[in-house]
Amino acid sequence: MNSDINQNNKLEFVERELQEREKNNYLRQLNPIYPKDAITIVKNGKTLINFSSNDYLGLSKHPKIIAASQDYLNQYGTGATASRLVTGTYDIHEKLEEKIAKLCNKEAALLFNTGFQANTTIIPSLVNKKSLVLCDRLVHNSILQGILLSKAQWKRYQHNDLGHLETLLKKAVSQDYNRILIVTETVFSMEGDQSDVDTLIQLSQQYNTLLYLDDAHALGIMGEKGMGLIANKSGIDISLGTFGKALGSFGAFITTSKLMRDYLINCCPGFIYTTALPPAVIGSIDAAFDTIPSLDKERKYLLQQVDYVQNKLINLGYKVASSKSPIIPVIIGNDKKTLELSQYLEKNGIIATAIRPPTVPRNTARIRFVLSSQHQPEHINYLIHLLKQYHES
Numbered sequence: 001m002n003s004d005i006n007q008n009n010k011l012e013f014v015e016r017e018l019q020e021r022e023k024n025n026y027l028r029q030l031n032p033i034y035p036k037d038a039i040t041i042v043k044n045g046k047t048l049i050n051f052s053s054n055d056y057l058g059l060s061k062h063p064k065i066i067a068a069s070q071d072y073l074n075q076y077g078t079g080a081t082a083s084r085l086v087t088g089t090y091d092i093h094e095k096l097e098e099k100i101a102k103l104c105n106k107e108a109a110l111l112f113n114t115g116f117q118a119n120t121t122i123i124p125s126l127v128n129k130k131s132l133v134l135c136d137r138l139v140h141n142s143i144l145q146g147i148l149l150s151k152a153q154w155k156r157y158q159h160n161d162l163g164h165l166e167t168l169l170k171k172a173v174s175q176d177y178n179r180i181l182i183v184t185e186t187v188f189s190m191e192g193d194q195s196d197v198d199t200l201i202q203l204s205q206q207y208n209t210l211l212y213l214d215d216a217h218a219l220g221i222m223g224e225k226g227m228g229l230i231a232n233k234s235g236i237d238i239s240l241g242t243f244g245k246a247l248g249s250f251g252a253f254i255t256t257s258k259l260m261r262d263y264l265i266n267c268c269p270g271f272i273y274t275t276a277l278p279p280a281v282i283g284s285i286d287a288a289f290d291t292i293p294s295l296d297k298e299r300k301y302l303l304q305q306v307d308y309v310q311n312k313l314i315n316l317g318y319k320v321a322s323s324k325s326p327i328i329p330v331i332i333g334n335d336k337k338t339l340e341l342s343q344y345l346e347k348n349g350i351i352a353t354a355i356r357p358p359t360v361p362r363n364t365a366r367i368r369f370v371l372s373s374q375h376q377p378e379h380i381n382y383l384i385h386l387l388k389q390y391h392e393s
């Protein structure tokens with residue numbers, strides 16, 4: 001037997017890993033909370049203002065959206081009871097896909113059960129060990145997992161450095177790959193900054209590559225009527241949006257061509273071998289898509305608050321990553337100090353989770369503050385007040 005396996009304790013590797021993580025301040029633990037409203041939670045009996053949720057527009061608690069979810073639940077039952085290709089495609093699944101395609105001005109849309117599931121299984125359906133994937137250095141773990149599963153060769157370009165991407169493309173086209181795929185996020189989940197989508201499209205066309213963009217954090221907040229940074233743009237083979245962020249629900253979708261939709265229905269395991277999204281979830285998403293286009297005022301307010309908070313924190317001396325999205329990362333660097341700041345905020349009524357490696361690169365531990373259009377000026381000023389006090393202490 002492999003000498004790595006301790007004969008007396010086959011779970012020794014588990015204990016060792018957890019101890020190692022604890023020693024290095026990387027141990028992750030679950031912290032149950034009760035969501036009181038879109039921006040307030042209760043944790044261990046204490047009410048806290050939430051600056052860590054991705055519910056950018058507070059839609060998880062929107063009365064009309066909750067009512068639509070209840071309506072679909074009553075009409076269709078609790079579950080879809082089968083995968084999409086068996087008997088799990090209800091009229092509401094297809095109608096939602098048609099609605100999304102129309103709102104994003106794309107040929108077709110296809111639902112997935114989560115963004116993680118989509119990224120990890122669509123990428124291996126597009127490329128194989130004869131292919132090359134070029135991705136941004138900071139892409140989400142679900143994209144990395146998809147690339148690794150595909151067994152394709154892969155290279156990362158420096159974060160948002162499309163000059164570097166082009167250098168890699170120039171080299172790659174003279175080599176014998178069957179396909180080249182460019183994959184990145186439009187708004188980076190841990191940085192809050194944006195990709196240059198138009199240049200990505202231009203490079204993809206110039207070098208004849210596939211282009212896959214993850215628009216999870218732009219949907220609801222950016223683009224015309226909040227439909228994200230990919231809506232109304234041609235030249236993107238697949239764009240991913242998720243329902244668990246600004247839509248306040250659960251699940252994901254892609255927009256694509258009819259041809260690619262047919263291909264994935266036939267060839268993507270993460271679409272084929274899983275139970276379809278449940279009716280209550282479809283109801284909430286459907287109503288969220290009815291609501292989002294009318295929220296221009298909320299989007300404007302939200303992005304104004306982002307500017308305000310960033311400027312204040314920079315003036316206080318914090319290192320704030322330059323973001324034009326509700327994600328405002330304050331880089332502390334040291335893991336322990338990041339945890340201490342998070343604990344200080346929590347003691348004073350604010351929940352803002354510390355994000356540490358391996359989620360972000362080493363020495364870039366941070367508090368990822370996330371604003372919602374539901375945060376009122378007094379919530380935001382209280383956050384700034386606490387951060388000022390902390391900085392001065």
Ligand SMILES: Cc1ncc(COP(=O)(O)O)c(C=O)c1O
Pocket residue numbers: 113114115116117119140142185189214216217242243244251252
């Ligand atoms: C950029 C990005 N893509 C994909 C995902 C995964 O989406 P989901 O939460 O639907 O699995 C996330 C969320 O964690 C994300 O931030």
